[in-house]
Amino acid sequence: MDVTVTVNGTTYERDVEPRKLLIHFLRDDLDLTGSHVGCDTGNCGACSVIVDGVLVKSCMLLAVQANGASIETVEGLAEGDELTPLQLAFNEHHALQCGYCTPGMLMSATALLRENPSPSEDEIAKALQGNICRCTGYWNIVEAVKSVAK
Amino acid sequence: MLLREVEYAKPGSVAEALELLAANDGARALAGGQTLINVMKARAASPDMLVDLNGLDDLTGIELAGDGTLTIGAMTTYTELMGSAEAKARPILGEVCATIADVQVRNRGTIGGNVCSNDPTNHLPPLMVSVGARMTIAGADGEREVSAEEFFLGVYLTAVGPGELLTRISIPAGKKDGFAAVTLGADGTCIANAAATVNGSVRVALGCVDAVPVIVTAESADGVADAVRAANLEPPSDVHASSEYRTHLAEVLATRAAQEASAR
Known part of the structure; x- marks a missing residue:
């Protein structure tokens, strides 16, 4: 099936099998390998992207369902080499060790801060509930998000 | 993960969706996909066609x-x-x-x-x-x-x-409701749950203890635990809870839900 999507401002047209998950379309067809496959069961959130303004796990959406949509992935956060304040905060607060979960964490935190620029610690924890990290114990991730909250 | 081959249809109306579902034995409606896509990965479901209801x-x-x-x-x-x-x-x-x-x-x-x-x-x-x-x-x-x-x-x-x-x-209208659950992690899958509504008497629907919600009623929240016991539940055992423990949880959660509903 023909699918047209705009990812981080660039429009792509591809012929896609209906069975292909959005995460594989992004990684394999568009070569946007920033979004990760962690668990493949919808639990870990490493594949989180923003589709038409809505945070989703791209392993639980078919690529064909995103036809016509505007998608944001971790590659779209920085402007060239200039990281966003949230990305810099992750660096500063040691909010990543292996980094595997980081693209999903960044997208979830980005979605949170858009909706609620001044989240409480509880609101940050609740917003990141769908993203699993096996290194940091979460604390530094929460600290990083808190540091850029208004 | 690669799903089994599947056809995809995006109907423009409910009538069209119904036609597609009726005309294809192997068709299934795709709603949010947060369960169906995952069970398709595991091959626990293998529909021949997905009828996407998004956008209707x-x-x-x-x-x-x-x-x-x-x-x-x-x-x-x-x-x-x-x-x-x-x-x-x-x-x-x-x-x-x-x-x-x-x-x-x-x-x-x-x-x-x-x-x-x-x-x-x-x-x-x-x-x-x-x-x-x-x-x-x-x-x-x-x-x-x-x-x-x-x-x-x-x-x-x-x-x-x-x-x-x-x-x-x-x-229908109403405010005197309660819900209680014991879950796998915060906001995870329920091991047992109970929903209660007070409308004169208390009506509790128990989840996770049978194939469908089990209804028990009592005059007040105080009588709910007895009502659950009288229902002679035989919930399934699994890796998360034995049948006996689940029966215990049903009693506790029914009471909590009923108390929450009564307090509103």
């Missing part, structure tokens, strides 16, 4: 009638229910939806998908029974309405037959 306006929207009755489109997401000013008329709905899984799942998962999948560990089947919801099912011969008790028929089985769709759920 007739299946969305939350309306509040003058008498307080809420009418909720089947494709309403948990996030939409949580944020809806109308849905605040029955506060328990948004409160329970806020405890389902996580942000991403709540952004895609739908009230219709939750009840139609009728996994016995889901949150909404017992809640729909306790609040006295009525489900509208559309098929080739038009629409019919069934009560929540008549809707849930067995594990993964509802009154929605082949070639039919749940289109909306209506919920």
